[in-house]
Amino acid sequence: xxxxxxxxxxxxxxxxxxxxxxxxxxxxxxxxxxxxxxxxxxxxxxxxxxxxxxxxxxxxxxxxxxxxxxxxxxxxxxxxxxxxxxxxxxxxxxxxxxxxxxxxxxxxxxxxxxxxxxxxxxxxxxxxxxxxxxxxxxxxxxxxxxxxxxxxxxxxxxxxxxxxxxxxxxxxxxxxxxxxxxxxxxxxxxxxxxxxxx
Numbered sequence: 001x002x003x004x005x006x007x008x009x010x011x012x013x014x015x016x017x018x019x020x021x022x023x024x025x026x027x028x029x030x031x032x033x034x035x036x037x038x039x040x041x042x043x044x045x046x047x048x049x050x051x052x053x054x055x056x057x058x059x060x061x062x063x064x065x066x067x068x069x070x071x072x073x074x075x076x077x078x079x080x081x082x083x084x085x086x087x088x089x090x091x092x093x094x095x096x097x098x099x100x101x102x103x104x105x106x107x108x109x110x111x112x113x114x115x116x117x118x119x120x121x122x123x124x125x126x127x128x129x130x131x132x133x134x135x136x137x138x139x140x141x142x143x144x145x146x147x148x149x150x151x152x153x154x155x156x157x158x159x160x161x162x163x164x165x166x167x168x169x170x171x172x173x174x175x176x177x178x179x180x181x182x183x184x185x186x187x188x189x190x191x192x193x194x195x196x197x198x
Contacts, residue, residue, distance in 0.1 A: 001190040002139055004131075005043060005147040006155045007064075009056040010035045010182040017093050021153065022085040022117070027056035027181075035182030036063030042184070044145045045070035048138040050130075051149035052081040060182075061149045071147070074138075080130035083151035084123050087115030110168040121168060127157040131192060142189040152178035155185055162192055 010031040014020045043064070049071045051061040058077070065072045089097055097115075105112045113119045130148075138146045148154070156176045160169060163176075179185050 001142050001188050002145045004134065004139075004158075004187045004189055004192060005039075005047070005145065006158060006179070006185045006187065007035075007039060007060065007147060007149045008152060008155060008179045008181060008183055009052075009054075009060050009149065012056050012181075015093075017095065019086050019089045019092055019094055019097070019115075021083040021090060021151075022054070023090045024055050027059050029059070031182055032056075032059045032063050036060060036067050038182070039064060039184065040067035042186075043068060043071075043147055047071060047074070047145040047147045048134070049075040049147045049149070050078045050081060050134065050138065051075070052083070052151060052154070053077040053079055054082055054151075057081070057149045057151070064147070064149070078130060078148075080126045081148055081150040081154055084114075084120070084153045085117035087113065087117030089115035089117070106171045109171040109174055120174075123153065124157050124161065124168070127154055128161055131158065131161065135189060135192065139189055146189075155179065158187070158192075159185075162187065 010027040012020065012025045012027050014025045045068055049061060051057045061075065065075060105114050110121050111119050134146045135141060155178045159176045
């Protein structure tokens with residue numbers, strides 16, 4: 001059975017403490033190149049490569065193709081792999097976002113749309129759609145490895161869907177780990193196939 005490789009972009013060039021979910025910031029170029037070099041020793045050359053269209057993920061996808069040219073013919077940007085949209089919170093320091101808004105999000109994590117952007121329910125739905133497409137189309141139902149260059153939020157969504165299916169999380173449950181910047185998580189496709197959208 002093949003593998004879904006979930007690669008997180010390298011360290012973003014954004015001030016600490018700033019909300020930057022869908023904000024299109026660049027990543028550190030040296031760390032991106034190092035991550036691509038490290039990944040090139042792990043990833044099968046015949047993999048399908050999908051990536052978030054945000055710049056920090058495009059940079060890593062570009063660097064991966066330089067390291068593994070065989071990835072180029074099956075490279076696809078995919079908007080479903082973007083980070084959560086935090087609406088009007090984007091680009092603002094977390095400490096400047098009104099506390100009642102943060103509390104409202106924590107109280108209703110699944111359906112509250114932070115900053116008027118995207119709810120976690122909507123994000124889980126689009127990640128599930130991407131999973132189903134990658135399973136059926138990209139991997140040929142488990143025959144090929146698939147590489148996603150994406151974000152921490154998307155990787156947490158994949159893990160939640162794998163472990164809990166359609167059930168929506170509470171704030172207390174939303175504590176799934178994500179790889180660090182420039183690191184990855186490899187999941188066997190046989191544990192991901194057949195999930196239904198929330």
